[in-house]
């Protein structure tokens with residue numbers, strides 16, 4: 001059974017009087033442990049798709065969205081919040097750390113939200129910090145960190161709850177290429193060592209090359225769900241259009 | 243965890259928090275200081291009334307009040323050790339003193355004026371009216387004094403009073419016959435209101451008794467009490483012990499205007515404090531709204547990692563509450579300090595205008611006042627925070643996250 005299964009997912013934004021269709025019926029399955037990249041030209045619906053999978057937004061009624069075989073369409077706001085907290089990790093383009101909390105507090109924050117015991121949490125946070133290379137800055141505030149370090153904090157925060165899937169909308173867009181490369185390697189390593197399921201969106205062709213699976217989007221639809229080998233040509237032609 | 247986050251957020255935007263905390267500080271400090279000052283004026287007036295003239299409670303023969311204008315002396319009380327013992331033994335009674343009040347004509351040989359005379363017993367007067375000589379310019383009446391008099395400031399001016407120049411007091415006695423006796427001025431009573439000063443005369447009880455043919459009789463007992471808050475209870479206890487032959491009145495019943503003034507004072511103070519509070523709370527609501535709008539993206543992040551709407555709302559209300567606690571405690575501390583310093587310094591003296599006397603004001607904070615002000619400031623802040631907090635809680639995660 002697929003970890004995530006989308007069938008006929010549609011999303012229409014309402015802008016004043018006009019309807020803006022963003023997703024026109026997406027079918028997608030993601031298996032546990034996959035390292036998947038969503039690519040496509042600007043405005044193709046990548047962010048919209050990730051927001052729906054991340055339970056930050058609702059799809060139009062009619063489609064089906066299953067996580068672990070559980071139907072999630074039509075949940076209320078608090079259920080969605082709790083599901084986000086337990087099952088989903090987020091990595092944002094602009095890091096989105098809580099400025100008044102230090103690195104350790106930022107990482108453990110989602111666990112404290114669900115009233116997890118302190119016992120064991122400290123150790124878990126320290127192991128994770130070591131794995132992402134933050135041991136030395138655990139007591140620093142986000143504004144004392146570099147962009148790469150901040151994104152590492154965000155990665156650790158996304159992983160601390162041991163989520164089913166980590167969603168990353170253009171995680172390297174605010175980083176220089178050397179730092180992007182390091183962050184990418186880190187995520188690959190976490191995918192390999194911990195079996196964490198990653199779903200990215202990106203414009204960056206280098207990420208696409210390293211993905212185990214590439215999903216291409218155009219105009220609110222999946223163009224092709226095939227393997228990475230084919231993706232390069234599709235992607236570059238897709239990018240040329242835009 | 244919410245508390246820690248809220249605390250840090252309060253200290254994050256220092257300038258903004260300082261405005262909110264400052265507004266609350268100012269509101270609380272001003273309310274308390276104003277209250278201390280106004281209450282101080284009120285309490286001094288009350289204390290003066292209770293301790294120098296009216297007394298806390300007065301006991302008369304039943305019927306005195308209804309008939310006093312025509313036959314003030316008929317409803318008298320024969321002095322009786324048994325009765326005085328009963329009065330003294332009533333709980334909360336501090337001391338008693340007998341008096342006769344009557345009216346008469348005070349003349350200096352060429353001019354005369356209708357006066358209101360209070361005859362006091364010098365031996366016991368301090369026990370019930372400790373401040374009877376507070377505004378006296380002269381010598382107190384002594385137990386041995388047979389014919390001394392204290393005369394109100396305005397009256398003494400009208401009669402051109404000079405030491406050593408004798409006065410004569412003429413009045414209708416108990417039997418209805420007029421009588422007159424000589425008096426010697428011993429001092430001038432200032433610090434009263436001018437209307438009273440125009441008529442007030444104080445003489446020894448024995449003098450009045452022989453002038454009026456009332457040996458062994460008085461018109462009233464003045465009763466001082468220990469705990470002034472227990473006024474009504476003590477009055478009720480006295481009524482119960484004395485029975486229907488006597489009537490018992492508290493100063494509030496004897497001086498309703500003073501009681502009403504005190505009540506009015508409190509209402510006005512409450513109103514002014516409320517205005518201060520509302521202004522401060524507008525500040526709280528506004529700065530919090532600014533903070534919510536500025537932190538939209540952060541709210542999106544909190545929602546993304548799984549905060550519920552109610553937690554977001556509670557976070558912002560907690561921030562407002564913390565600011566209120568800080569501002570209100572600082573305001574309370576400063577107000578208490580100022581009041582304590584002023585009291586230790588002996589309060590201050592308020593002049594009633596040239597030659598009109600003066601009275602002393604002790605800034606007074608009733609214990610309930612700081613309590614009410616601080617609690618209502620904190621609760622009010624939480625209420626004022628409600629609308630911005632709900633605004634934060636109702637944000638949709640996607641929109642909040644995509645704001646810059």
Ligand SMILES: Nc1ncnc2c1ncn2[C@@H]1O[C@H](COP(=O)(O)OP(=O)(O)OP(=O)(O)O)[C@@H](O)[C@H]1O
Pocket residue numbers: 013014015020021022040041042043044045046047048049
């Ligand atoms: N809040 C919104 N209101 C109205 N229209 C929206 C909104 N968000 C997105 N859209 C529209 O939906 C479509 C898909 O947008 P989306 O942001 O998902 O694309 P994207 O693939 O993430 O683009 P990019 O690569 O630029 O991030 C676009 O046409 C966009 O204009």
Ligand SMILES: [Mg+2]
Pocket residue numbers: 046047048169
């Ligand atoms: Mg996007």
